[in-house]
Structure formats: structure tokens, C-alpha cells
Amino acid sequence: MSGAPYYGVSYAPVVRVPARFSTSAKEVGQLALAFLVLSVAIAVLALGTFRLGVSYAVSQQEIAFALGFGAVAALTGFVAHELAHKIVAQRRGYWAEFQMFPLGLFLALVTSFVGFLFALPGATVVEDIADVRDFGRTSLAGPAVNLAEGGVFAAAAGVLALAGPGALWPEVLFPLAFFNGWFATFNLIPVGPLDGRKVLRWNKGIWAVGFATAAAFTLFTYFLAFGVLSL
Numbered sequence: 001m002s003g004a005p006y007y008g009v010s011y012a013p014v015v016r017v018p019a020r021f022s023t024s025a026k027e028v029g030q031l032a033l034a035f036l037v038l039s040v041a042i043a044v045l046a047l048g049t050f051r052l053g054v055s056y057a058v059s060q061q062e063i064a065f066a067l068g069f070g071a072v073a074a075l076t077g078f079v080a081h082e083l084a085h086k087i088v089a090q091r092r093g094y095w096a097e098f099q100m101f102p103l104g105l106f107l108a109l110v111t112s113f114v115g116f117l118f119a120l121p122g123a124t125v126v127e128d129i130a131d132v133r134d135f136g137r138t139s140l141a142g143p144a145v146n147l148a149e150g151g152v153f154a155a156a157a158g159v160l161a162l163a164g165p166g167a168l169w170p171e172v173l174f175p176l177a178f179f180n181g182w183f184a185t186f187n188l189i190p191v192g193p194l195d196g197r198k199v200l201r202w203n204k205g206i207w208a209v210g211f212a213t214a215a216a217f218t219l220f221t222y223f224l225a226f227g228v229l230s231l
Contacts, residue, residue: 076149095128135198140195140199143188
């Protein structure tokens with residue numbers, strides 16, 4: 001997600017000097033903490049809902065496996081998403097920094113124990129972004145990265161699934177593809193501070209195509225991840 005004031009939007013071109021990627025100790029610390037909490041929340045969800053093929057008598061190996069899954073899902077679905085916002089904004093000359101939401105992280109942990117994930121771990125705040133096109137493109141970058149990553153996971157899972165029965169990796173890669181698709185779809189909802197609101201204000205057609213693509217990909221990978229469809 002990216003954040004900025006909703007007033008003062010201008011369609012006039014703004015001349016800015018592209019900036020190199022920069023960060024701060026505060027941002028790195030907050031991003032790392034949010035990543036760790038979200039990794040644990042996804043691992044809890046994986047053990048309780050996705051199951052990932054584990055038995056109900058959860059062993060240390062299964063916990064370690066779930067934590068690994070959670071870390072990869074959080075890294076691709078969340079960290080890469082926020083860095084995409086930041087990199088695009090900085091390349092357009094804006095100051096941008098991730099800021100975590102403690103309450104959102106707490107809710108992610110709590111909801112993971114009851115079988116779903118409501119995650120608002122934080123947002124990439126972009127300063128003084130008044131150009132509606134820059135705002136829209138910066139906001140679209142995160143979901144676009146999620147869909148690209150999800151596509152790679154789904155393609156790899158499909159190749160492995162067709163290679164032979166009984167392979168473990170498709171059972172891991174399809175849920176990773178689904179998670180990235182879900183993260184893209186959720187963030188493209190055009191309400192509140194979510195990315196979809198900024199993309200919709202910039203270009204309704206691009207938002208519609210992006211949201212429809214993300215939603216269709218999420219449904220398709222959900223069916224594959226949970227065995228409703230088979231390759």
C-alpha cells in the first residue's frame with residue numbers, strides 16, 4: 001500500500017530528478033519486524049487452514065516447514081510489494097518510506113489463529129505526491145509485482161505437477177501463487193488507503209483490468225492449491 005494526501009491532485013507534469021534507492025535504520029527495523037510477525041501469522045494459518053499436507057499431530061519439522069512457507073509468502077507477498085512502491089516512487093523523485101501499523105500486525109496474528117488472515121502490516125508512505133498519474137503508477141507497482149511473482153510460482157508448480165505424480169513442491173508453490181494473488185486483489189480494492197483507490201483515480205480502465213486479472217488469478221490458484229482443480 002502507499003499513502004499520501006488525497007487533495008491537491010494535479011494532471012500537470014511535474015519535473016523531478018530520479019532518486020537512487022535509499023532507506024533508513026528506522027525503516028529497515030520496522031520492515032523487518034513486520035516481516036517477522038506476518039511470517040508467523042501465515043505459518044499459523046498454514047498449519048491450521050492450508051495444512052500443507054501435514055498431520056494434526058504437528059511435529060517440529062512441520063512447524064519449521066510452515067515457518068519457511070510463511071517467510072517466503074511474507075517476503076514475496078508483502079516485502080516485495082512494499083519495496084515496489086518505494087522504488088517506483090523514489091525513481092520518480094519522491095521521498096518514500098515504509099511505516100508499520102502495530103494494530104494491523106496484532107490483528108494479523110489474532111486472525112491467523114481463527115482461520116483467516118486480516119493483514120494490514122503497514123504502508124509505504126510517499127511524501128508530497130500530488131500528480132495523479134505518479135500516484136496511480138506508484139500504487140499499481142505493488143500488486144503488479146505480486147501478480148508477476150504469483151505467475152512464476154504457478155508456472156513452476158504446473159511444470160512440476162505435469163512432470164510426475166506425488167511431487168511435494170506443487171503443493172507448496174500453488175499456495176504461494178494463491179497468496180500473492182490474494183494480496184494483489186485485496187490491495188486493489190478501491191476503498192480507504194488501499195492501492196486500488198489511487199489506481200482507480202488515475203485510470204479506471206487500468207484499475208478494472210488489474211482488479212479483474214488479480215481476482216481471476218486468485219480464484220484459479222485457490223482451486224489448484226486446494227485440490228478443486230487438478231493438472
